Amino acid sequence: MRYRTLGPLRVSAIGLGTMPLSIEGRPDERRALATVHAALDAGVTLLDTADSYHPPGGEPGAGELLVARALKAYGGGTDEVLVATKGGRGRTDDGGWTVDGRPEHLRRAAEGSLRRLGTEAIGLYQLHKPDPAVPYAESLGAIRELLDAGTIRLAGISNVDAGRIRLAREILGERLVSVQNRYSPEVRDGEGELRLCAELGLAFLPWSPLGGISRSSLDGGSAQEEDPRFGAFHRVARERGASPQQVALAWLLARSGTVVPIPGASRPETARDSAAAAELILEDAELAALNVH
Secondary structure, three states: OOEEEEOOEEEEOOOEEOHHHOOOOOOOHHHHHHHHHHHHHOOOOEEEOOOOOOOOOOOOOHHHHHHHHHHHHOOOOOOOOEEEEEEOEEEOOOOOEEEOOOHHHHHHHHHHHHHHHOOOOEEEEEEOOOOOOOOHHHHHHHHHHHHHHOOEEEEEEEOOOHHHHHHHHHHHHHHEEEEEOEOOOOOOOOHHHHHHHHHHOOEEOOEOOOOOHHHHOOOOOOOOOOOOOOHHHHHHHHHHOOOHHHHHHHHHHHHOOOEOOOOEOOOHHHHHHHHHHHHOOOOHHHHHHHOOO
């Protein structure tokens, strides 16, 4: 496993997104735990969750409780594992998503997450999404209070534009260490934010990093290989004896030294496949072909 920096910490170059283990369509407990353990066995040291990762109508924090159980049941060492969670979103009974960036809500949410994770402090706490009804600076102020109180050790933000990244850096200073935005071979409109993170030394955590690639693999790639966004990924995968998903993750790692993808997984095999992408180094000609969009 290769490693990258996240603030003062060293984390695996590939993380694990645990949302598929926690929401509707999730696997049973045995397979969910085995998936987390497979990632840990493969050298993954960054686990991403959120208090809103739970089935519709369920109690907040199911995903956090699952991560806590997985770490407790793991047979190896977990001292270097960073658990990143998020607050500021919720679920409706019909499966929709809500947003709540009120300072009082964020303080309660962080305290609930801390209890569920069962640690002295939350390693990385991320503001899940800006709330259009609350000034972003007020939400960030609550994050700063949580940092000052020691409830959380490091802070991140998610689903943000460049202006909000700069504002967060101004309010949180060096304790802001990451930005989690959507970015993948399919969705590449976050180039400006990616470059800004590199400039500021912030880790960039692409969520849904396999967007497009996983769907294009459902039928063996026959329909999607004609699409220039995905065809090159399949071609490079065949030439390198890798999966298209591994090529996509290796491409993301090559975009910037600050990128730490957090692909989701619901099976141990998928978690192992993603982790192995950290060792796949793409050549310049391959990257040139993959950069076509």
